[in-house]
Amino acid sequence: MNTSTALHTDRYELTMIDAAFARGTATEHCLFEVFARRLPGARRYGVVAGTGRLLELIRDFRFGESELQWLRDNNVVGTETLDWLADYRFRGNIWGYQEGEVYFPNSPILTVEASFAEGVILETLALSVLNYDSAVANAATRMVTAAIGRPLSEMGSRRANEEAAVAAARAAYIAGFGATSNLEAGRRWGIPTMGTAAHAFTLLHASEEEAFQAQIDKLGTKTTLLVDTYDVHQGVETAIRVAGPELGAIRLDSGDLPTLVTEVRAQLDSLGATGTKITVTNDLDEHAIATLAASPVDSYGVGTSVVTGSGSPAASMVYKLVARRGEDGSWIPLAKNSEGKASIGGKKTPMRRLSASGRANQERIYIGDTAPEAEASERALNVPLIVDGVIEERYLGAAGTALAREHRATAVSELPAGAFRLGRGDAAIPTVFIGN
Amino acid sequence: MNTSTALHTDRYELTMIDAAFARGTATEHCLFEVFARRLPGARRYGVVAGTGRLLELIRDFRFGESELQWLRDNNVVGTETLDWLADYRFRGNIWGYQEGEVYFPNSPILTVEASFAEGVILETLALSVLNYDSAVANAATRMVTAAIGRPLSEMGSRRANEEAAVAAARAAYIAGFGATSNLEAGRRWGIPTMGTAAHAFTLLHASEEEAFQAQIDKLGTKTTLLVDTYDVHQGVETAIRVAGPELGAIRLDSGDLPTLVTEVRAQLDSLGATGTKITVTNDLDEHAIATLAASPVDSYGVGTSVVTGSGSPAASMVYKLVARRGEDGSWIPLAKNSEGKASIGGKKTPMRRLSASGRANQERIYIGDTAPEAEASERALNVPLIVDGVIEERYLGAAGTALAREHRATAVSELPAGAFRLGRGDAAIPTVFIGN
Structure with a gap:
């Protein structure tokens, strides 16, 4: 069995890179963002899960001779791209919501800063992990609420891959x-x-x-x-x-x-x-x-x-190119207009606004190159996950899993009572974009 | 990364074995059966998928020092069981529906003949594989019908683990x-x-x-x-x-x-x-x-x-102990009475009855120790998958996958027109038990 995660990737990620190298655009400095346009099942909040697992999988995202040979044999990409893949390891920056954090529609859960090629290649893997793990966490957190303090055990292995x-x-x-x-x-x-x-x-x-x-x-x-x-x-x-x-x-x-x-x-x-x-x-x-x-x-x-996510087996997160670095060093916002799938471009800094009693009442997403300081009423939501290719170790393994569990408890304790309603409805707090 | 699949197993499989060894019942000769009581989503038929993959995973189901050490450290089972696990490889028989075969409620998709310990330990893994893969195949086969011959590509990797x-x-x-x-x-x-x-x-x-x-x-x-x-x-x-x-x-x-x-x-x-x-x-x-x-x-x-199985992300298959070998060598049927979960004991031989024009009209499950010969109007559904621990190679790898795809096309071509209705309803043909 191969331990590289590099082929857990949609073919089009590689063909895009191939074409971008030929055009000279593969090295453009880019920002990609993971977010969900809505909370599937009309739930009131979501719980980010999978981040620590994803970091480990990115660590193992390397093209060895076996992967390269297969790509070569199947004419997936050309020689220049194969050479680049052979040397690939993620050297950029990733920041995002700490694992266990709660999220709402359009919360920028993960942001990847890297060259186009280096960032786009992680799309499939990042979404596989975050969409499934968060779908399970989104269902599980509601069960925990419904259990009113009684312990729950997960025993569904036989009903999942x-x-x-x-x-x-x-x-x-x-x-x-x-x-x-x-x-x-x-x-x-x-x-x-x-x-x-x-x-x-x-x-x-x-x-x-x-x-x-x-x-x-x-x-x-x-x-x-x-x-x-x-x-x-x-x-x-x-x-x-x-x-x-x-x-x-x-x-x-x-x-x-x-x-x-x-x-x-x-x-x-x-x-x-x-x-x-x-x-x-x-x-x-x-x-x-x-x-x-x-x-x-x-x-x-x-x-x-x-x-199976209790009716919502995938968290509907997407991975979108949201900005490209301009010649003057500023981020140029990028967004598509596709019907029903429009996105909001630009670099974003998410904050959760809390009432005086510490109750969350707004998801605030500041758009702009310079990240603002959190106000007294705000809790900053981004943490660094990978800095210049170096993974933050504390989010990995059993310790990272335990940390995420603790963080989820803290984040959920800030939610207003309406967040715990099981019926379908709007998100517990509104998401507000604050433009530049 | 560990390549053994042996811990993809619910803890209770091992504690049952541990208790059965102490009692002297772990070596009882048993028959286990995989079947689905119903077709989730009220569909008209299902497609068996995962069998070839399962055979490969059973091949890798071995307890190495890493697995044994973890079980020892966590006091999951005692010394006698650990020794037995160290020597474990599946040495029994498995037969079942060929991968790609269509199935109906109570079709005995897979039958495992082995000692209690040797068979029960595969429950979790077998169900994980068959439940997920068949859930996907069950959805996919309907899409193929709906596409009226136009080609379909699967591109959902980002929405699944x-x-x-x-x-x-x-x-x-x-x-x-x-x-x-x-x-x-x-x-x-x-x-x-x-x-x-x-x-x-x-x-x-x-x-x-x-x-x-x-x-x-x-x-x-x-x-x-x-x-x-x-x-x-x-x-x-x-x-x-x-x-x-x-x-x-x-x-x-x-x-x-x-x-x-x-x-x-x-x-x-x-x-x-x-x-x-x-x-x-x-x-x-x-x-x-x-x-x-x-x-x-x-x-x-x-x-x-x-x-995600288009609304039915798990195929609801179960793995049940259906018989135990008696002192005279005959199979003693075993069945539970649990409300809504009753099972039918005994060794079974499944046949698909076809009309003169080759159209399936009944799933016939003969119960009894001696497998009957197929009548002229019947197609026998069981094929050997593992014989005395030896896996049938032709079901493995890319060749096995291609074979399953061919078999699905043949099996689906036998179905009556009603099987292709997308609306909810009864199974396309009835399942009939023919007792002894």
């Missing part, structure tokens, strides 16, 4: 989930992993009782027993009989949960298992979780809906 | 797309790649005319020019002025396509560019493509909707 699953576990964790079922996500990003047994384990054994006994023998009485393979109430009875009232938890993976959870709680209490927790895992999304707010659920396991 | 994007390109190709924008998919799976230029290329240059000239200088007049950066009709005029009436194609990526395409066709014809083709790429899905059936479109580029 096997590598997407690892990214999804990370994005959900950044958005406030507490654990994942995915072992690779544990290894790669330091995320706590969880899980005990599936229906297959019960079916394998001669009886539910034998299966429970086998699990308890190995994992102890603090484990979680899955009680709905045959009959839930009989399963609960067997579970407590085998494990005793010290059983850690039971898991429900089917049925009409609001009713069932209440019945099972009463049954557990009547059996003296007042400390045994109830975790539920049956096709949950933010709405199903909200419906269970008044039920005695202790924790949630979420699968399909979180890894 | 970077590795999912490669898998999506492959699944769309199997389902009948002709090319992809994704270079890695070209390298890894031999899929034709396509693409010329984006809006950024036009914006980079002093004028649209200069951009077009630069592209033509490098890529020739048979290239595709993107004409909607500023004003479409002016863009078309400029394109033909610069390229001449021999221009290969123009691309439209915005606007109200049915109207615009007709106008642009007339404009091209009036400029003498009667051979210049029109390709459209603006947020297409199967319904938008169908709407363009009467418009003079020559080809389609599809992004977001194909890589």
Whole structure:
């Protein structure tokens, strides 16, 4: 398997570079910007996720002999471009919203300053990472709200591409989930992993009782027993009989949960298992979780809906050329007029305006070459991510993932109450462009 | 980067194995089955995709020192299980629907025969691959139908996780797309790649005319020019002025396509560019493509909707333990009763019944230890994929991908007309279990 990420790229990025080299325009100094024109699903805010992962992938974005040979064999680009690719590593600057930051329509989430060729070549990879990871984080953050403080675990690996699953576990964790079922996500990003047994384990054994006994023998009485393979109430009875009232938890993976959870709680209490927790895992999304707010659920396991963005599987971010350096050193704004896809050119400096009580009330995007200082009521949103080709190490790996999770908690705590409504509607705060 | 796929696994697969080893049940001879209870999106049929990819990932499913150390450090399983994992490679049998085959609710797409431990450990990976790849193929095959023979290209890499994007390109190709924008998919799976230029290329240059000239200088007049950066009709005029009436194609990526395409066709014809083709790429899905059936479109580029399964981003396949070998050597059917998730136990042999004219009219699933011979009116659906741990090579790599694409064309050609309706409804043919 190849470890270079360089061919995770749309062919047209390379053919554009090829033509631009021939024309002498490939080395123009440019600004590219990642933003979303809208929040898919008419949500109230988004959560930026994927940035740390993207930085690592940019580090590995190199054209080795295998990549060059394939491009040569397939006549994708000419010799001059092949030579340039052989020497490619990103040497420009990237700044943007810190991972875990909340965002709104037109928030300039990532800005890339580099030559045209050096910047445009990262478009596909940057969007793949940010669109998927942020789609998951956008869904996950709503589930965290709906869970009103109860812990959530991500267990949707089987409903996502096997590598997407690892990214999804990370994005959900950044958005406030507490654990994942995915072992690779544990290894790669330091995320706590969880899980005990599936229906297959019960079916394998001669009886539910034998299966429970086998699990308890190995994992102890603090484990979680899955009680709905045959009959839930009989399963609960067997579970407590085998494990005793010290059983850690039971898991429900089917049925009409609001009713069932209440019945099972009463049954557990009547059996003296007042400390045994109830975790539920049956096709949950933010709405199903909200419906269970008044039920005695202790924790949630979420699968399909979180890894597929709960109806919005891509965050609709785009990567646009927004400025080109003029001869006098100033940025010349660039924007297209395409119907429904117009963009706003120029260099931008985003700020979040906060009320005296620290509540966000406006996304302010200053347009102009000179970045203004943040006013007292503003929080500056850009952080440097890559400076002259050097990646900011603190955003990488498990430490970077943990930092993003912390930052998301802080950023979300600034949001007005309206941001947490699950219904469709406008962004929680308006985005305002402040021109030069 | 680690190349082992072994930790693309839910933690509970390993804890189940750990408990089963302690109980002495891990070595029970078992049958696991992959199937979907329903076709998400109320579609009429599905297309199996991912099988060839899964076989390669199973080949790489080995626990090296890095994986074992992480499991040890995190106390996931005990010593006996670690020793067993160190020696793990799949030594059992896998058979199933040939990749590219169409499927219906409860079609047993994949069957795994192995010890409990050896089979259950593949659950997460198998479902990740089959659920995502088939979700893409399920959407793509409908787009192919809607395109009434016009070529389709997949260009959604930026709207999917970077590795999912490669898998999506492959699944769309199997389902009948002709090319992809994704270079890695070209390298890894031999899929034709396509693409010329984006809006950024036009914006980079002093004028649209200069951009077009630069592209033509490098890529020739048979290239595709993107004409909607500023004003479409002016863009078309400029394109033909610069390229001449021999221009290969123009691309439209915005606007109200049915109207615009007709106008642009007339404009091209009036400029003498009667051979210049029109390709459209603006947020297409199967319904938008169908709407363009009467418009003079020559080809389609599809992004977001194909890589996200057009509303159904996971195929809802499950991996269930369906039988355990009894002491007399017969299969003991196993099934759970969980509400809404009941399964049907036993070994199964699937056949597709065809009319005298070769039209599919029933999915017949024979339950029983002895696989029946196909009747004259039946086509047997299972093929061996792994025999005693040895993978069938012909399903791997670019050759396997091409074979799957051919098989999909054949399988789809057997379907009744009702299968091609885009509206929601029942499966095109009923699935019938024939018991023993």
